[in-house]
Amino acid sequence: MAKTALKAGARFKSTVCDTQVMVVKAPAGEFELRCGGADMVGATTAAPAGGALDPALSGETLIGKRYVNADESLELLCTKGGKGTLSLDGTALEIKQAKQLPSSD
Amino acid sequence: MNISTILDMAAEAFGDRIGVVSGGQRYTYAELREAAWRAARRFKASGAAYVALLDVNSPAAPVALFGAAYAGIPYVPLNYRLTPAEINKLLARVAPAVLVTSADFSGRIEKRADIEVIDRAAFLALPEGGDELPQPAEDPRAIAVQLFTSGTTGEPKAAILRHENLMSYIVGTVEFAAAEEDDAIVVTVPPYHIAGISAVLSSTYACRRMVQMENFEAAAWLDACRENSVSNAFLVPTMLQRIVDHLVDSGTQPNLPALRALAYGGGKMPLSTIAKAMQLFPTVDFTNAYGLTETSSTIAVLGPDDHRAAAASSDPAVQRRLASVGKPGAVEIEIRDESGKVLGPEEAGLVFVRGPQVSGEYLSLGSQLDADGWFPTKDRGYLDAEGYLFLDGRADDVIVRGGENISPGEIEDVLLGHPAVADVAVVAMPDEQWGEGVAAAVVLKAGASASVAELQELVKNKLRSSRVPQAIVFKDALPYNELGKVLRRIIRQEFVQKAA
Known part of the structure; x- marks a missing residue:
């Protein structure tokens, strides 16, 4: 599986569902970022054909939700929802709790 | 990373929802995105280095903001209250540019070959111009918005806000699609103010309908809120004071059953005004928002619970919080003395702020951040023992x-x-x-x-x-x-x- 550097601002898309994400923050280094069991690719890269969604990894992504790893060193913003489960180095990402800040504008 | 993602998400999730209301004009989020795409094609074809706007609030403001983002060109809304000489000086600084304006202001502009003027009505009626969707640049460091500040000395400074600053602010402080179907915010701040920019970005991200007002007037504001069942509003202190005065002078009740939240900022709020406003709007949630152009808008908020606790408390330390600007949002704040030493609670000094939404940068002057990323706001103030920030005037003389x-x-x-x-x-x-x-x-x-x-x-x-x-x-x-x-x-x- 391909490892990728995740830089804040970079956008990725799933190759097996509609999911798209934007990196809000990420630790240094290279990681396996997958959705639905398949490697994600850059948002503007042509997706390789023939991939299939792993039914065991079809937990859905929701637009506008932020996805984090256990220590919240990685945060992704889902910019388009899809059927697959997001994972980093084989561990599924969780939805980050909603913000409590009152909206100011 | 590009702020056009904000509109993409709103159009994707709630494309049929009304996004902008301005007089008789209405745009759904899907229509707003289509208008922004058409604008982006037009901007790209012009070869402009900047997209400028010289106009009051209208749908052209969000269309130009997002259109410029899709085109990857910095957006520069100009202060229409400036004199013609001041406006033309600023235009010279952004040429070559496309300038969107209306008949009210076009007479103040000197004709130049490198400023292409588009009338607002024509701008909002641009032809389709092709099926190819504009592909915004991915560079998070690209400049999204440039705002001219009224500097203390000489020429206005050009504060720059990069896509990463504005996106960090929105993603860090607003919950996507947080608005209910019927929610609406009335936007009275002008488009050239940072609060006008953040009103568009945060309302779009929350998928909240924006009701635009060209100019503020207390009775008209109350009417607009009533007619549009407005749920949220942002006001500068002077506007809130005028609303309070209008209600007191006319002896009328606000009669705004839909209004839930009222945020204010942009200057010092007189204690008497906020106290009176809380009496007149007892069910409304008040939020004080403190922010700067250079920080992509709000950095500290005094929330509704703080307002109510302060108004109800007999403890002077809690009472006085009605005069505070609250606690830091998605940033860190510290107080330093003139020598740079970090001060403790209750010690007044200079307010410094750090975080991803902080740009702290001017064109040609460069970044004003120190080695550790802290920006000097040039405001004076202090924190209390619980971290509430109190402002104490400005270090400079503005x-x-x-x-x-x-x-x-x-x-x-x-x-x-x-x-x-x-x-x-x-x-x-x-x-x-x-x-x-x-x-x-x-x-x-x-x-x-x-x-x-x-x-x-x-x-x-x-x-x-x-x-x-x-x-x-x-x-x-x-x-x-x-x-x-x-x-x-x-x-x-x-x-x-x-x-x-």
Whole structure:
């Protein structure tokens, strides 16, 4: 599986569902970022054909939700929802709790 | 990373929801995105380095903001209250540019080959222009918005906000699609103000309908809120004061059953105004938002619970929080003394802020952040033991009158142009209605004379009415320090006593 550097601002898309994400923050280094069991690719890269969604990894992504790893060193913003489960180095990402800040504008 | 993602997400999730209402015009989020795409194609084809806007609030403001983002061109909304000379100077600084404007302002623009003027109506009726969708640049460091600040000295500074700053602010402080189907926010801040930019971005991200007002007037604001079942609003303190005055003078109740949240910021809120407003709107959630252009808008908020706790408390330490700007949002705040030492609770000093939404950067001057990423706000203030921030005036001498920054220098220059004036210092004075007002200490030449009314008339004619000193005192001499710098602090103190 391909490892990728995740830089804040970079956008990725799933190759097996509609999911798209934007990196809000990420630790240094290279990681396996997958959705639905398949490697994600850059948002503007042509997706390789023939991939299939792993039914065991079809937990859905929701637009506008932020996805984090256990220590919240990685945060992704889902910019388009899809059927697959997001994972980093084989561990599924969780939805980050909603913000409590009152909206100011 | 590009702020156009905000509109993409809203159009994707709630494309049929009304996004913008302006008079009789309505745009769903899907229509807003289509208009922004058409604008982006037009901007790209023009070869412009900037997309400028010189206009009051209208759908053209969000369309130009997002259209510029899709095209990967910086967006520069200009202050339409400036004089024609000031406007044309700024236009020269952004050429070659596309300028979106309306008939009210186009007469003030000098024709130039490198400024392409598009009338608002034509801009909102651009043809389709192709099926290819604009592919925004991915560079998070690209400049999204450039705002000219009214600097303390000389030329206005061009504050730059990168896509990463604005996206960090929105993603860090607003929950996507947080608005209910029927929610609406009334937008009264002008499009050239950072609060006008953040109103568009945060409302779009929350998928909240924006009701635009061209100009603020208290009775019209109440009508607009009622007619559009407005649930949220943002006001500068002067606007809230006018609403309070209108209700008190007319002896009427607000009668705004849909209104849930009222945020305010952009200047100092008089305690009497907020206290009275809370009585008039007992069910409304009040939020005080403190922010700067250079920080992509809000950095600290005093929330609804804080307001209610302060109003209900008999503890002076809790009561006084009604005058605080609250706690840091998605940033860190610290107070330092003049030497840079970090101060503890209750110790007043200079306010510093750090975080991804903080740009702290001006074109040509570069980044003002220190080695550790801290930005000097140039505001003075202190934190209490629980981390509430209290502001204590500005370190520089800008007068903030009703949310509008006024540089004393330009008023001093005009007054010095009077044949009888030998020396002058313009300072802020406390003002119940505007937060701060303009005051001047004037030294006349020996044997010369000038009346207060005459000097006020001079400023009104050369600048504009908001610059006219509301108080003028005549002095034998101004106080100076040993380095020849006029001691504004001492002059300000005199006007504080005069106002009290």
